[in-house]
Amino acid sequence: DIQMTQSPSSLSASVGDRLTISCRASQSINSYLSWLQQKPGKAPKLLIYTASSLQSGVPSRFSGSGSGTDFTLTISSLQPEDFATYYCQQTYSPPWTFGQGTKVEIK
């Protein structure tokens, strides 16, 4: 199985900050990488797919990059509604696997 490792596991940030979250795969997954956002008590929401494609309706302050084994989610200017938990997920081969999540909290 492909293991997905996110870093950091949690972070504190302020509104307006630039934020980066990393995700590393245990083997190459080409660009079969999605980023999801989950708020408490809610279902996850797709932000980025194929490593760098922005899902329709998602604000342009979210961006993704990377290929192979190393990927990054960037939020260019953190907004109050962005405080949430973020997950990466590989869909290169089943079993599809998720990172353990990165919780973004208010500083």
Add this chain to the structure above:
Amino acid sequence: EVQLVESGGGLVQPGRSLRLSCTASGFTFGDYAMSWVRQAPGKGLEWVGFIRSNAYGGTTEYAASVKGRFTISKDDSKSIAYLQMNSLKTEDTAVYYCTRALLIVGNTRIDSWGQGTLVTVSS
């Protein structure tokens, strides 16, 4: 608008069975794969499995933790996906999400989620 509505969750004893349903609307159900993802209380996301569209054979894939106990099926005529869960264990306690998946070479992803249904396995 894509809508996925799960039902069938609840409290069940260890060793028993439960079937979840996912009623879909807002898209051509038969054109998509359907996947289930779960989340134990306070934990991260865990992929359970998916069923391919009939165009891709309608075959299934499962996580090792549920393989042989869980079965995913679908009824395209009713736009419903199912998750049959047998021999349930306490560690299967989770919110179960129904999701729509795209299985296209170079562009594979889960793009829509239901609101989830809670399954509690306890005596």
